[in-house]
Amino acid sequence: MxxxxxxxxxxxxxxxxxxxxxxxxxxxxxxxxxxxxxPQPIVEAAIKSLNEGNTKYTRSEGSLELCECAADRLRERYDIPATTESVIITPGAKQALLYTFMVCCEPGDEVILLAPAWPSYDIQCRMLQVKPIHVPVNKENFHPDFDAIEAAITNKTKMLVINSPNNPTGAVYTPEEITQLLEIAKKHDLWLISDEIYARLNWSGWDHLSPASLEGGGERTIVITGWSKSFAMTGWRIGIVSGPEKVMQAMGKLQANACSHIPSFLMDAALAALTSExxxxxxxxxxxxxxxxxxxxxxxxxxxxxxxxxxxxxxxxxxxxxxxxxxxxxxxxxxxxxxxxxxxxxxxxxxxxxxxxxxxxxxxxxxxxxxxxxxxxxxxx
Ligand SMILES: Cc1ncc(COP(=O)(O)O)c(C=O)c1O
Known part of the structure; x- marks a missing residue:
């Protein structure tokens, strides 16, 4: 059978x-x-867009207006080197993560996860025959154990995944720790996924720092975030990914052939979320x-x-x-x-x-x- x-x-x-x-x-x-x-203005923007007939195929990466506005946000808020052309709006951050593993890893590659990690990283890697390597964080505060990370790196290691603020532990890595994680990625020539979906929900005494904003970070960091958590939009399925040109070009082909784009009328709702109101x-x-x-x-x-x-x-x-x-x-x-x-x-x-x-x-x-x-x-x- x-x-x-x-x-x-x-x-x-x-x-x-x-x-x-x-x-x-x-x-x-x-x-x-x-x-x-x-928030109601986001709901109303979706309804208006539907009524205006935004129900057809459109730009695969997301409307130019949405990509421009979202890229501006990433640049202005977190200094992430995003441009209109270098971001893709995805069906949730989850799908952006899957795309990233698909585009950056070969079967047999190892990906370092800081354990305990949000479980979809592990499962997505396994779906692609990529090997998740779980490196425990320090148990007293759930911050990275740098010696353990260094010790886990082999010649098959391709990528390091970080998620700060963190699900499930609630840890927010300090700017020094983010810098050190990037240094490890540079030293061993690794991709760095920075899952920043909770960036706005930061209660620590230090600011959220994206490794993509640091020197040498933009060329190896893929930043993933989305609308789900900050805007109470989990069911809308809207995420965003920003990364180096060659990654984004490959990902553009991937999204175009995997799902075309997020629903056209949701692009207007996503845009409505990016206002001062x-x-x-x-x-x-x-x-x-x-x-x-x-x-x-x-x-x-x-x-x-x-x-x-x-x-x-x-x-x-x-x-x-x-x-x-x-x-x-x-x-x-x-x-x-x-x-x-x-x-x-x-x-x-x-x-x-x-x-x-x-x-x-x-x-x-x-x-x-x-x-x-x-x-x-x-x-x-
Ligand atoms: C760490 C982390 N990354 C990504 C996601 C997925 O977010 P989305 O709803 O945008 O797919 C979640 C959702 O729980 C999460 O906790």
């Missing part, structure tokens, strides 16, 4: 089993998505996240047996559950069935055992209720 390609047979499921929508009485701390609605909405979201982060930090500190390094960015807390003497899957499974709280077991991610991930993108009431339930449950056992 004809079969599917071997490399897809045993692909790991990642965190998907724990992301399933739970029964209504369960507190859902799993899904990495803002609890806010997409929406900037104000993003600032309001940020104030809300800060409050929720504080609720989570206070709540975890008050529960015996749990601890959490301060989340520096994104909207995740990575909670140390090792003192409960349960492994993370047992902890999350029991928390779901007994406390009715759904969390991601860190053990599903390479290098994440001993922790669970909590998304504090939910509303305040959900956070308080979940914390009460976990506290009562742990006291009872």
């Amino acid at each position: 004809v079969d599917i390609a071997e490399r897809f047979v045993n692909l790991p499921a990642g965190i998907k089993p724990f992301l399933a929508a739970p029964p209504a009485d369960v507190i859902r701390w799993t899904v990495g998505e803002p609890a806010f609605d997409t 929406i900037d104000d909405a993003v600032e309001e979201f940020k104030q809300e996240y800060l409050k929720r982060r504080q609720i989570l930090m206070d709540g975890i500190a008050a529960i015996d047996g749990l601890s959490m390094p301060e989340p520096e960015g994104a909207f995740y807390g990575f909670v140390d559950i090792s003192k409960t003497r349960m492994d993370s899957t047992t902890f999350a499974t029991k928390a779901l069935s007994e406390a009715r709280v759904q969390m991601i077991p860190g053990g599903l991610l390479d290098g994440g055992e001993g922790f669970v991930r909590i998304s504090y993108a939910c509303d305040e009431a959900t956070l308080h209720e979940g914390l009460d339930r976990i506290s009562n449950w742990l006291e009872s056992i």
